Amino acid sequence: MATLVKTNGNFPNLFGSVFGKDLNDIFAPATLSNYGVPAVNIVEHDGGFRLEVAAPGLKKEDFKINLENNVLTISAQQEQKNEESTEKYTRKEFSYTSFRRAFTLPNTINGEQINAAYTDGILKIELPKKDEAKKTPRIIEIG
Known part of the structure; x- marks a missing residue:
């Protein structure tokens, strides 16, 4: 059976070995899972695989999907700006995810034939199998 191998493109966990998981949770963005990496479901079906990436709060324009040397890379970047002004003060906040x-x-x-769609906070990527890799039943006659 063929399998997908996942790797994390983020830097090593520097705080985990010293401070434990709780400090890392404080710094993780709210829209992504712990450590800023979205959860991914990998589903195998007769026609291939489907990746389901949980990334709420993003738009489809925020994603970049690249296939090179049999490595599928999914990345996203989002910039948020918030500016509020009154007579006495000005506040401007921005963040990157x-x-x-x-x-x-x-x-x-x-x-x-890989394709992708983003709906309701879930990025779904269909990874179809090659025709020769699809399982086809074979009847064996008794001689």
Whole structure:
């Protein structure tokens, strides 16, 4: 059975070994899972695989999906600005949210037919299998 191998494109966890998980949770963006990396479901079906990336609060324009040397890379970057002015003060806040995930695809995936859609905070990427990799039942006659 072919499998997908996931790698995390973020830097190593520097606070985890010294301070524990709680300090990392404070610095994680609210729209993404712990450590700023969205959760990903990998579903295998007869026709291939489907990746489901939980990334609420983003727009489809925020994502970049790249396939190079059988490595599928999913990244997103979002900039948020908030400015408020009154007679006595001015406040301007901005923040950036970004992540990067990489998956090594099996050779059985047809890279030319990969497609993606973003709906209701879930990025779904269909990874169809090559025709020769699809399981087809075979009847064996008794001689």
